[in-house]
Amino acid sequence: VQLQASGGGVMQAGGSLRLSCAASGGTFSSNVMAWFRQAPGKGREFVAAISKGSAASSYADSVKGRFTIASDNAKNTISLQMNSLKPEDTGVYFCAARSQRVTVIARSHTQYPYWGQGTLVTVSS
Secondary structure, three states: OEEEEEOOEEEEOOOOEEEEEEEEOOOOOOOEEEEEEEOOOOOEEEEEEEEOOOOEEEEOOOOOOOEEEEEEOOOOEEEEEEOOOOHHHOEEEEEEEOOOOOOOOOOOHHHOOEEOOOEEEEEEO
């Protein structure tokens, strides 16, 4: 299983970025996928997750109302639309996937066995 994240970059505060994550690897298809981020010197933080079958989603309070997670089940990809970016959104963003049979969203990174390589988002003030 491979997860490939893309779309990071440098943006001024108030701007928008869109991240994408593509899953590949034979017939793998995870029901629950998520975005986490890690700022310099800090731990990995939950950002958003989606359960593709039900389209249920969950967001960290810090991004609620600004970020939107979506899935394209046919393409086995997820995206994260980030609007009204703030300097504190700066960090490496990782996409992650739970095991195939799991349908429940989790907010702990320990519940996600599959990880992408990360894409850097830098928001300047």
